[in-house]
Amino acid sequence: MSGELLGVIWDERFNKISFSHPMIRDISLQRIKKFKEMLDNVPRIIIIKPEEANEDDILEVHTVSYLEKLKEVSNEEFIGFLDGGDTVHYPGMFSDILLVLGSTFTGIKYLKFLEKVYIPLGGFHHSLPDRAMGFCPINDVALGVKTLLKEGKRVAIIDVDAHHGNGLQEILYRDPVLKVNIFGYDGKFFPGTGRLEERGEGKGRCLNFNVGLPLDSGDDSFEYALRMLDLVYEYSPEYLVVIAGVDGHRNDNLKSLNLTTNSYLNLGIRVERLRKRLNAKVLSYGGGGYGPYSSLCMISFLYGLQGVNKRDEKPTQSKNEDIKKTKDVVKTLFFEGFTHCL
Ligand SMILES: [Zn+2]
Known part of the structure; x- marks a missing residue:
């Protein structure tokens, strides 16, 4: 068992915040509520109440006109969409956005201790500088990473989710931060980005790694993809920013991957091992999750972080050709590493 405390950012307002499409809003809210109920099972938790961010903080990544738009729709009396039909806006949402962003800043503050x-409730990795996308009104993770970079910290991101973190990748594409993205991919599945050849530019050159798992991949492929964490170790970051999105579970309503709680437990175990070896700090997020197992997957990730080896499901296996594809992708990226990308 590892001895350190895990700070969990929590505000009762989280029970009522969802930026998801109305059809899955209830599932999103249930997920957060159930997570909090189950949290007592995780050892050495300390609850931290977040402070709201200031609106100017948003401008570090987002445009002035987008900030104005967020404030404007928040003042409207009706519910609508911020984008083509995924991310909702509702009366008073701006204050919720500031609370979500403030959670990241509060987290960074507490990582001093x-x-x-x-x-x-965080990990909104689809949001772009001038628009919302995929249930994500602002990019809290990018804003957090920019803060750490400004403090001169060496940062690595491990972005695990059923969906590629297109916004996070785009915003930090030219920044000196390592990005390892593990997600479901067939070239068309939302958001459609995440090609192997997207390796970063400028100061971010060779620092972006996209491990697209074939749709319907099981725990074995995911486990193989986690070998990418050896590259993270080599990069030697002081901060590990981890999105542990749980929508890759086999019973998720936005079904794409065929993972079980084992994958999230293993992710937590591997991140904790890495943290200890690097003596790094971990800033982690719940990411996406829209199914009956979402809360348990989140708790499983925390079990991994806190040294509880509790397995609730039988691991799943991928088709032979799919695990071969994953192995090829990982081997290619390892071969290229930090220097051999075009
Ligand atoms: Zn997702």
Whole structure:
């Protein structure tokens, strides 16, 4: 068992915040509520109440006109969409956005005293500088990473989710931060980005790694993809920013991958091992999750971080050709590493 405390950012308002499409809004809210109920099972938790961010903080990544738009729709009396039909806006949402962003800043503040922090409602990795996308009105992770970079910290991102973190990748594409993205991919599945050849530019050259798993991949492929964490070790970051999105579970309503809680437990175990070896700090997020197992997957990730080896499901296996594809992708990226990308 590892001895360190895990700070969990929590505000009762989280029970009522969802930026998801109305059809899955209830599932999103249930997920957060159930997570909090199950949190007592995780050892050495300390609850931290977040402070709201200031609106100017948003401008570090987003445009002035987009900030104005967020404030404007928040003042409207009706519910609508911020984008083509995924991300909702509702009366008073701007204050919720500031609370979500403030959770990241509060987390970073507490990492001066703690080794690891988890933000259940966070990891909005689709949002772009001038628009919302995929249930994500602002990019809280990019804003957090920019803060750490400004403090001169060496940062690595491990972005695990059923969907590629297109916004996070785009915003940090030219920044000196390592990005390892593990997600479901067939070239068409939302958001459609995440090609192997997207390796970063400028100061971010060779620092972006996209491990697209074939749709319907099981725990074995995911486990293989986690070998990418050896590259993270080599990069030697001071901060590990981890999105542990749980929508890759086999029972998720936005079904794409065929993972079980084992994958999230293993992710937590591997991140904790890495943290100890690097003596790094961990800022982690709940990411996406829209199914009956979402809360348990989140808790499984925390079990991994806190040294509880509790397995609730039988591991799943991928088709032979799919695990071969994953192995080829990982081997290619390892071969290219930090220097051999075009
Ligand atoms: Zn997702």
